[in-house]
Amino acid sequence: MGTYDALLVVSFGGPEKPDDVMPFLENVVRGRGIPRERLLEVEAHYQRFGGHSPINRQCRDLIAAVEPTVDVPVYWGNRNWHPYLEDTLRQMAADGVRRAAAFVTSAYSSYSSCRQYIDDIALARAAVEGAPEVVKLRHYFDHPGFVAAMVDHTREALESLPAAHRDAARLVFTAHSIPVSMANTAGPAGGAYEAQLRRTAAAVAAGLGGERGWDLVWQSRSGPPHVPWLEPDVCDHLREIDAPAVVLVPIGFVSDHMEVVYDLDVEAADLAKEIGLPLARAATAGTHPRFVAMVGELLAEPEPVPCAASCCPAPPRRHG
Ligand SMILES: CC1=C(CCC(=O)O)c2cc3nc(cc4[nH]c(cc5[nH]c(cc1n2)c(C)c5CCC(=O)O)c(CCC(=O)O)c4C)C(CCC(=O)O)=C3C
């Protein structure tokens, strides 16, 4: 498999017990100007699930599925919680790894979904003597393996709706909202986050066959209220939608982590019940066999051209 002697799975990280939650959140929002009230609100989402995010288990499951399909050792490091990238790189150096491919659990371009991972890998490498080189694998939002997994999972969600509503159900694709300023500077020419999401959503809708209507909306908005983020929010959209039933498709994520299980399965699902809207939620790619196979396929591709330094620039840092 080319020039790599290891695969490094790079993810967001999440807390696994109640005492982890606040330190984890402080890692995530350091220097980002997120209001304290928002942080306490999100803390409550985690504590409602016993202080335990499902994301780390999902990384372990993905790695367990990928490991037998590749011929290099697989490592795992997170940006915001244990196992931290820095500790993993130290272990890789000790094991003699020289050049690793990084598979990031985020498919799209933008500061938060791409550049921040690149920067955090660079910071972690700088802290580790003899750290291996790390080559980030390419964006895979339009990879047939990712699309096929989402088509299958969307079909399963459609089939779970009452038969009478199935044919006319609308697909509502969701992704993490980001600040409008970040969206405007995503990718080499700006606007790449939303443009890529629209391409993937269109490919999933087409993969289902027929002429089903769909929308792309946003979830999990953070930040101070006066800063514009991508809209509409999924819940506002559901209140106004003219459709007999809806399938939510969290195309912006690759596993059913806390943003999915809280913002969609609790918040959006409660709203749908309240307004009498039949709603199903498609599973994310997770460990779908085509998604798992995709990781090996990316590893076997020629080395990707790295993103230009001007691509997906960091937003200004704030204090607090
Ligand atoms: C684009 C994007 C993705 C998708 C790409 C990717 O997957 O990376 C993503 C994923 C995730 N976001 C996650 C959690 C959080 N994101 C936050 C805050 C923020 N997200 C942002 C963007 C994104 N986030 C932004 C612009 C902020 C504002 C602060 C900042 O500018 O950085 C906060 C702070 C509290 C709050 O929500 O206000 C939390 C807790 C989890 C873990 C879930 C779990 O634990 O299971 C995951 C996978």
Ligand SMILES: [Fe+2]
């Ligand atoms: Fe986030």
